[in-house]
Amino acid sequence: MARLARPRSGHFDLGTGYHGDLWLDLDALFLRPSRLRPPVRWLAERLREHAVDAVCGPLEGGAFLAYAVADLLGVAFLAGYRSPGAAIGYHLPAVHGGIGGWRVGVADDAVNAGTAVAACLEELRGRGAVPVAVAALMALGPASTMLPARLGVPFYPASTVPSRAWPAERCPLCADGILYTDPDPPPEGGTMA
Numbered sequence: 001m002a003r004l005a006r007p008r009s010g011h012f013d014l015g016t017g018y019h020g021d022l023w024l025d026l027d028a029l030f031l032r033p034s035r036l037r038p039p040v041r042w043l044a045e046r047l048r049e050h051a052v053d054a055v056c057g058p059l060e061g062g063a064f065l066a067y068a069v070a071d072l073l074g075v076a077f078l079a080g081y082r083s084p085g086a087a088i089g090y091h092l093p094a095v096h097g098g099i100g101g102w103r104v105g106v107a108d109d110a111v112n113a114g115t116a117v118a119a120c121l122e123e124l125r126g127r128g129a130v131p132v133a134v135a136a137l138m139a140l141g142p143a144s145t146m147l148p149a150r151l152g153v154p155f156y157p158a159s160t161v162p163s164r165a166w167p168a169e170r171c172p173l174c175a176d177g178i179l180y181t182d183p184d185p186p187p188e189g190g191t192m193a
């Protein structure tokens with residue numbers, strides 16, 4: 001599945017306060033939704049075991065998945081909207097009657113340090129919901145072993161992709177003076193307009 005995301009290796013600012021050695025093109029991953037049906041079904045089965053009332057996903061990619069999984073399970077869908085500001089934060093839409101006591105599964109595309117899903121869990125708990133599990137298409141690097149402790153809920157990755165990531169201020173690639181890799185180079189053979 002990681003192939004669908006056209007992985008590139010190098011030195012990247014992951015945009016979450018972390019630097020890493022792997023870049024995934026998540027737009028390419030979602031280009032043809034029918035190719036994601038098997039892993040989406042897998043994520044749905046993992047969350048079904050937790051009897052969820054809703055599936056929440058952080059925008060962008062996580063929300064696409066959460067919508068598809070919620071549809072399969074016949075439960076509610078909650079989009080996690082990025083809150084403006086420097087720190088990673090998410091807010092949920094207003095739901096008539098509230099979501100207090102709802103059992104919520106969180107879905108995301110690629111989970112690295114888990115910053116986005118952790119922020120979603122915080123928002124869900126703040127709204128009185130009960131996060132019960134996180135499921136992702138891909139776990140990068142050591143996410144699958146480190147995340148359950150950080151998140152406080154089970155974590156189900158449909159696949160794992162080897163990669164390394166570091167807090168930006170402790171990035172060894174920066175320390176070695178390695179320049180950033182352009183994650184989106186012009187297509188080979190293309191002409192510069």
Ligand SMILES: [Zn+2]
Binds near residue numbers: 011174
């Ligand atoms: Zn760096």
